[in-house]
Amino acid sequence: MTVENSADDADLIRDTLAQSGLQLSFSWINTTQELRKALRSSVWDIVLSNTNVPQLKVDEILQLLMDYGHDVPLIVISEQEDEDAAISLMEKGACDYVVRKNLKRLVPIVRRSLREAENARRINITQVALQKSEARFRAITANLPGVVFQFLLTPDQNESFPYVSNASETLLGLSPHMLMANATLFSRLILPEDKKHYERLLRVSADKLSTLNWEGRIQVKGDSDIKWISLRATPKMAADGGILWGGIMINITRNKLAEREITHSREQLVELSSYLQKAKEHERARIAREIHDDIGGTLTAIKCELVPCMDHSPRLSDFYQKKAAIIENLVDHVIDSTRRISMDLRPGILDFGIVAAVQWQAKEFSRRTDISCHVSCDEEEILLDADLSVAIFRLFQEILTNISKHAQATDVWVSLVEAEEKITMEVRDNGCGINPQDMKKQDSFGIRGMHERCQQLKGSFQVSGESGKGTKVSILIPVQEMKPAYADDPIDVSDFKSEYEPGQLSLMTINNRRKQ
Structure with a gap:
């Protein structure tokens, strides 16, 4: 124009x-x-x-x-x-x-x-395209869960960061300008025990132009927590003969803590499994000794009393009456021993329900230890699956065992409640209390076993206490939608309590009474 x-x-x-x-x-x-x-x-x-x-x-x-x-x-x-x-x-x-x-x-x-x-x-056009590319790059780096960076090592071994994304402020506590002005600020964050490993991998990556993969711990200035970071960078030769890495740093503290927790849990499970196996073997040995020494010895005595009665020598009737009386006493002793052993394995009171079982165990505990045990339950009966009843009863027994061994208490209060399809048991004592260090001891298998059992039941287990002010154990377990076999045909178990001592009643007895 x-x-x-x-x-x-x-x-x-x-x-x-x-x-x-x-x-x-x-x-x-x-x-x-x-x-x-x-x-x-x-x-x-x-x-x-x-x-x-x-x-x-x-x-x-x-x-x-x-x-x-x-x-x-x-x-x-x-x-x-x-x-x-x-x-x-x-x-x-x-x-x-x-x-x-x-x-x-x-x-x-x-x-x-x-x-x-x-x-x-x-x-x-090139500048516009470059600006758009830089805008996209900055948008990507701003949303990445880590610090994007370029690290340069010159031929004379000088270090610098030509580029660092804004995430460095969050992860490293250093602004991009601070790192680009002084590259040594990053290495100062690395813990001394991890720094040598980082420097060795950096040298190997520079010599072989291989990818730099490093995981280590850093501590930001003014921050008491230690962070785990994963650094991955790819090197290439720079125009001046130096080496330029481009890479990313990511915070992996949560993953590391989870790994440690998993490892620790596995170690605890191995220890607990070993402990439970030993406890099982000890219990088997105890039962075997009682059967052999008590029942076996009594049966041997009965046989010895019967041998003279089996020969053909003429004897007076008084002889046989005395032998019968002795044998009757020995048989009663066998019955008592059998009942005691069976009660140790599974108390028959569980057939009356969890409430009756807890009340009975509390009375037995008080009689055995002279520690007053008070049970509070708003319901006369709580219908539970048989396996769940046994699990809760065993948890209660373990709690009382720990109280008798360690608490030095004079009173124990037990609360048993069913609400919102959950059963809650709370046991408090007025003993010497417990502190977190005691619960973390390697040999605290009782607490660890109760915790694992509650987890298997999809419930929760908590222990809290204060030195000199007692301990409280809380158990919360969801109630499965299952009822005992006799739930649809209920009978009044109070009728049986007057006829049988605790532990003498079995499901067979109840079933026989129902048939009558």
């Missing part, structure tokens, strides 16, 4: 450019309105303007080009040489200045201006 006073002047410029082989789409204007219309309707590669057009000055053309956002080179054509005017116009934004009498210079100036304009356009 050219701005000239006359069509003849415009044609002269067009012919000059056409003779050079330029492909032209040419337009001539000489007013502000025409220039506005041309800028709105088309995109122009170059504008040629005469300095002596009264209706449209060069300054106005430059302003309109700026207003319409056209980055188009403007070449000024002057009727006469004026160096000061040329300098002034070029300072305002003109691309070049040509005197009309020397139009031969116009062709190379136009070609050069077009090339420069094309280069500027490409640079602008």
